[in-house]
Amino acid sequence: MKTFFSLLLFCVSGFLGVFAQGYQQTESGVKITSQGMDVEVTFYSPSIVRVLKYPTGKYPDKQSLSVTMQPKALSVNTLFTDGVVSLTSTHLTVQLNLETGKVFFKDLLGNLLFTEKDYGTQFTEINYPSGKRYIVRQAFLLEPDEVIYGLGQQQGGKMNQRNQRLFLRQENMKVCIPYIASVKGYGVFWDNYSPTTFTDNRQETSFESESGLCSDYYFMYGGSGDGTVAQMRLLTGQAPMPPLWTFGFWQSRERYKSQEELLNVIKEYRRLGIPLDGIIQDWQYWSTDNAYWNAMEFGNPEFPDPQGMLDKIHAQNVHAMISVWANFGPKTKPFATLKEKNMLIPVDTWPHKSGVHPYDPYHPEARDIYWDYLDKGIFSLGMDAWWLDSTEPDHFNIRDRNFDLPTYLGPWRDVRNAFPLMSNKGVYEHQRAMASDKRVYILTRSAFAGQQRYAANTWSGDVDSRWDVFRKQIAAGLNFTVCGIPYWNTDIGGFFSHKLYPKGIKDDAYKELYVRWLQFGTFTPMMRSHGTDTPREIYQFGSRGEWAFDIQEKFINLRYALLPYLYSTAWDVTKNNGSFMRALFMDFPQDKNVYDLDNEFMFGKSFLVVPVTDPMYVNRDREITIGQTKKQSVYLPSSDWYDFWSGDRIAGGRQIERETPIDLIPVYVKAGSILPLGPEVQYATEKKWEHLVLRIYPGKDATFVLYEDENDNYNYERGAYTEIMITWDEKEQTLTIGERMGQGFDGMLKKRRFIIQLPDGKVSKIVSYSGRRLKIKL
Template identity: 60%
Template sequence: MDIEAQFFSPTIVRIIRNPEGLPLNKQSLSVIKKPEQTALSVNEENNIVYLKSAALQVALNLKTGKVSFLDLQGGPLFTEKDYGAQFTATKDAGRNTYSVRQAFMLEKDEVIYGLGQQQNGKMNQRGQRVYLSNQNTKVCIPFIQSVKGYGVFWDNYSPTTFTDNLQETSFDSEIGDCSDYYFMWGGSGDGVIAQMRDLTGQAPMMPLWVYGYNQSKERYKTQEELIDVVKKYRALKVPLDGIVQDWQYWGKDSLWNSMSFDPVTYPDPKGMIDKVHQLKAHLFIVAWPGFGPLTKQYAEFKQKNMLIDFDTWPPKSGAKPFDPYNPASHAIYWDYLNKGVFSLGTDGWWLDSTEPDHINIKDQDFDQPTYLGSFRSVINAFPLEHVGGIYDSQRKTTSQKRVTIFTRSAFAGQQRYAANTWSGDIVSTWPTLQKQIPAALNFSLSGIPYWNADIGGFFAGAFKQGGGAKNPEFQELYTRWLQFAAFTPMMRSHGTDIPREIYQFGKPGEKTFDVIAKFINLRYSLLPYIYSTAWDVTHQSGSIMRALFMDFEKDIQVYDIGNQYMFGKSFMVSPVTQAGQKEQAVYLPAGTLWYDFWTGKTEDGGKSIISTTPIDIMPLYVKAGAIMPWGPKVQFAEEKKWNNLEIRIYPGADGDFTLYEDENDNYNYEEGKYTETPFHWNDKSHILTIGKRRGDFTGSLVNRKFNIVLVTETKGIGEQVSKKTDKVIYYNGAASSIRL
């Protein structure tokens, strides 16, 4: 076979193999980086060729074809097995090709993460055999990263089996003209993710409002019902920013996804959208990849040979998916979506069924032709191509409204399309809630920072007996799930069987209502922190949900913890995932002092403690050195400017934080229209320095007040703004320092 090593940068190497003499013309769907000019030294000894960049070495064994990766001192990082590549001749829709397999060897106790979002409850993905083929609740990304500081992306879009056992670690794809993978040396979890984003694209900023609270259900059936939900939130003074219109606003299933409103149930869609905006909320609307047989889209796609001929949701409707692999299909899809929906003023997309749904499955369905080959050969990249088409099309249409998408499936690179993946139609049970945490962390560790889940789980039918939303067992599960969701990249309530609006659970003064309201309000207090963290995602390839090893790599106790995580770099979250839990063990990573968010009590790291968990408390700990901006009490994200912020300082270590602000919902930030306000805490001298404000934008604050609170057991604790302040700083953008 032919082997090629391509350095895309000093730290990213592509290894590509194909049967000798087979012409190769592969365009990656995920990788958008072009190889950099990279200085290399080359030498050969004992039948091994060494290629050395400024960051690592690649060793190719000329006898066995084995490729190994070494650090600059020759220490091993990662290696293939001898004779580890295998090509097995096969036919794909009548075409001669191969199934392709590549085997590697990991160290015995090495911990790895990734593979997208699997519902296996595992944090460490060692010892697994996972069939990687996207489906509802399961997002498959053939990517792993190791605690040793490297990542590997297997660039193949056909169904692939990942296997890790004592003999080897391997990717085995059903279809492939070549074996094609990228080795990334990052040195840390953050470093690996930065390499993956460099390779497959950076994540743009979403609008500020989308980080607030979003309400959905399966489904609002009239425009009056949808508007009424927003009105009720406003009357109750519970914050809300997004409302979601699910399926069938178009009417009959034969008109599935017609991207037009049924005149009986939605007689004035423009009026509905305007009313939502008058109430200071935003509307997400659903769109699907499949079209009913009586839609204009179906007719046009069929005439242009852009339908894939298999059955998709809904059953017995005759709906078929379009071919998103054909670039020409994107403009057609968007033309209908824009004229029928977006031009009316909608704000965000819910792209459902992006796997896509496949029903009445027949073997020949996978032989169906697409623009890029058989459906089988490209199946896992369907969400990437579909979501990308919407993103690119909206960007061409306007820069005044940021693209914001939540979607049910994903593939490597999808972060570049402003996509927030949710974990699908999961069941409302405690074990399901437990599994969402490692699923989310491994998804984030696969390079895609935006994730969410239906609060309470989608299928809640088991709780309908006993009062639905008034069923005490469901109330407990829902409340605990919502607490977790307040510390995920998107906080969105959704489900079938039982409606989830806050007023379904009771009224103000009743326990469940009050706890739900408390955590929604807490989410809004966190918006300056969350939005600044989102800027770190966009600007520095950061992550919002962070596996503990990313921040505490020296503490091997955290490597396989899948029920706690960092939210941004300051908060440690320990969701309650069992019924009737009155207390739970929380591991505090070594190397720092920890503050109980609710009490201000401090604990040294490197040990487990027991945290009490009454229904209104989820264990939250803040790292010493954290600087936390605390937002105002609001009904929606943009109601008040951040001109009077509480700044909480958690002493015990030096710390830094950068407060980010921009125009909230356009792309002017890409032209440098934003501000950064840097904060630094010197713990030894107890001096807080607020640096010179960097940047500017229309409407940026010139003068503002910072209420500085040094956190103790008597102040700066819990969700409420502090009654006591240590110092007040009137800040005009010039640097200033104060001793506390």
């Protein structure tokens, strides 16, 4: 009997011990009830933690639209002390206060990384016409001088996103992603798709969403800018390889009004010997009647032979992209099919008051229907790429936003900001399922977290042709790519030019703006000329010997010389979660002078680019005056640098003045870089890289991985590619070209020559390479 009571007492005390602590151990975390809510902390990986909070007993049955990662069973050490449960993985510690429900994060040394505010979670019940929801608010505390980036693409020109209030709802020119990344090496993704207000002030940093059932965010610790991007990609998906040709030059206009006009553009580029890889057909190829908006077929009589047009484009080694929208006119076949199945969202969109409505991209069958018409009407002709326009989408009727309209996933308010993610998803997944010989490539006007997995390159929208707007694109693009989406670009020259430049290309003031914008575009993931009012083809600006023509030709040719660097950087993005446009804190985290620079960036890991974003050479009479060279102030981060144009070596960690004649912008190469340069070509695949320049920038040890594959299919996913690791040993002054790695591919070069250059462009040595390791003493 005594033994029985002793055993009973042991069991009861053990039972009370677990529940007295007030938490429940889960497979990869803990769960508690506190302050009228359930709190779940779950490790998705040693570096990624999900924090989910909801009113007690009201578990939200939520499937994330952005997050693709699933939690895995992990070995997490749990310790309970003084009302706080601590969970420690191999990378960080998460602590949860059982009384307040507050969560905070520390590194393994015990340093505080990020913390919620005490009692910072709020659920305010609201009765929308579509049903009951909560306004969900989560507040955090940052260090007073902590610098953060992200929030998608905003047009305020700010690099550091502190001390502001932003309303995050998708619009033209405004991409809203509720994500922040800190210079301390962590990122936070607020997983809510309704319109959300971000606030940062002295009291707190918070996300407040108009509709939700829970507070749901992911904390990612990468330890650095690159590490945080890698964690975001691990959480939301990897970026596939674009085709090689997409890194060439693109010409576009709003719009080519006939197939003859479009074909003549290509003909003129080829006649002039100006490289070109992509041509874009904008809207109204379907009809000029808005009732047939986005019919997904050629109905305009000015395009009488679309198949013949595509064949002629391809015969000249150019690729075609076409504008496709997320909405349909009332007389189109897709509209009729979608309306019958109740798969339209009946709001007023562009074109305004034309009866055009967006489709419901949240519905799997609606995405099937969308692709079916796109395939039969356009893809089957041999179209190469998609311009998915208005993927926010445009939404008029400001006073009556109709956010209570139903979608497949519930009220539109609940999923509003994820519209571009789902729309791009439909096109990507359907083309991938249908064709493996042609990589999906999408140009799109909006984005949401995770969109990198759908081969989408987002452009900054219909921006004005103004110098101040031009400069703001730099910060907009850098903050966007910090969110883990590497491919971004902008309309070279700005979309709307007529407001300030009614004479267009006849105005020297516009020419100066355009060539400066094009110089910037050379160092973005997609070099694309586009706009309305003013035709942008190079020959519109004059002919050879005229400054506006010659500068464009110079930078277009530079773009093609950089193709080996660009394509290898793309591989680094896909394989190693790298980035093209890099905010300077990513490469110089200890240099606080770079934290808020809004007009400089790294392009890949070698180039420092400083676009010229102020007019210098147009006088008050709007005439060009290039006789006296002007200068621009440049901050060189803490490193040694080489002037790309002169080869001069310059010490960093200081401000300098660089002469900026109209035909160049400040570009520097980091000491300890290896830069591969390709041959002169008229299109990306015209010549194989049989004679490849390797320009060595000494000063530090350097490594570069040269990547090659079949350029435009998915065989690389099965190993059909090669890598050549090239290293520079600074101490030994020795270049090593490593053994060619990988299983190889059809058309692979078995032999080639490397022309080794110094920073001034002078040839040092020429070596033959057949795939075996070479060591060259310089």
